[in-house]
Amino acid sequence: MKAAVFHKVGDISVDNVDDPVIEHPRDALIKVTSTAICGSDLHIYDGFFPQLKDQIMGHEFMGIIEEVGSGVSNLKKGDRVVVPFPIACGHCYFCNHGLQPHCENSNPEHYGPEGGLMEGRGGALFGYTDLYGGYPGGQAEYVRVPFADYGLRKVPDLLRDEQVLFLTDIFPTGWSAIDWGNLKGGETVAIFGSGPVGLMAQKAAWIRGAGRVIAIDPVNYRLERAKKVNKVETLNPHEVDVVEAIRQMTNGRGADVCVDAVGVEAERSFLDKMKAVINFEKGSIKVIELCIKAVRRGGIVSVVGVYGTPYDNFPIHSLVDKGLSMRFGQAPVQNYIDELFQLVEQDRVVLDDIISHVLPLSEASHAYDIFKNKEDDCVKVVLKP
Secondary structure, eight states: OEEEEEEETTEEEEEEOOOOOOOSTTOEEEEEEEEEOOHHHHHHHTTSSOOOSOEEOOSEEEEEEEEEOTTOOSOOTTOEEEEOSEEOOSSSHHHHTTOGGGOSSSOTTTBOSSOOSSSSBOSEEBTSOGGGTOBOOSSBSEEEETTHHHHOEEOOTTSOHHHHGGGGTHHHHHHHHHHTTTOOSSOEEEEEOOSHHHHHHHHHHHHTTOSEEEEEOSOHHHHHHHHHHHOOEEEOTTTSOHHHHHHHTTTTSOEEEEEEOSOTTOOOOHHHHHHHHHTTOOSOOHHHHHHHHHEEEEEEEEEOSOOOSOOTTOOHHHHHHHTOEEEEOOOOHHHHHHHHHHHHHTTSOOOGGGOOEEEEGGGHHHHHHHHHHTOTTOSOEEEEO
């Protein structure tokens, strides 16, 4: 089959690889009909998360079941399904507590309680390095899905792929960011990053009752997309001091909730990059720092941007003085997906209005290039095998 394969930093090509096969009774084989490139894929592409071996990329995908293992009784060949990006067994302690990204059984070689740099990692993710299980991802013609009887969700025939594809990751991730913000209604929510996850967090904020949603991004075409599809207020850090602007918009207090939807690959100055080299850091916590400054006293900072190394000078003093709450992590997709499916079916949310490019899988290398470099007004790429 054809698949988008990571070889080394900056090198992803579409190669011929072996077809997947059923390996466990709870497996299913999926013929992929749509898949997408996520900002998290760039963490591997750019070397922020180490991967020494070839890796089939992608964790946002859906398709049609070709075959199921002997232990799968709730699905059959021909079912159209979406695939949550965390690989979870459905019966361990963490799965039973709605914390599927921490599944105890999906990442046996590297799993543990420590959360260390190279060991003691969380549960497995599709297409996301050997540290997270080494499972082949969904930017391919076919995929093996473990624990299919627990994770897969059937798609009604009336819904197009693009309407539900983002239930695999970015909408549940944006939803998590807002859910963790404990909105009661009427809050001001400032969302740093208007890439795909930030756009989804904006949608979630309105649904959950925000009174005001502010989008922050250094790229104007992404802010224009945010205004067009989500009717938010926008700030560009190249044009204004965003922390001061947010305070001025909130009677000097700051936002009730700040969301970091950027993560490790925030835009950085030369001095920021030099500091990271000296301290053996990957990327920057610049956006977390901005969130901590921009949130009001007693507010909540919700972090769904991905970070992979320790950072020097973390502003813990501000957390203490301001009495802040913070929440980090991967989205527990299986915990949210049924509720979010209903929002799509009831036309309470539109997810496909963030798509800027639909390309064949054969153009994956080009797609990564324009997505990484923010060329051709690229916001979100869907690939068709």
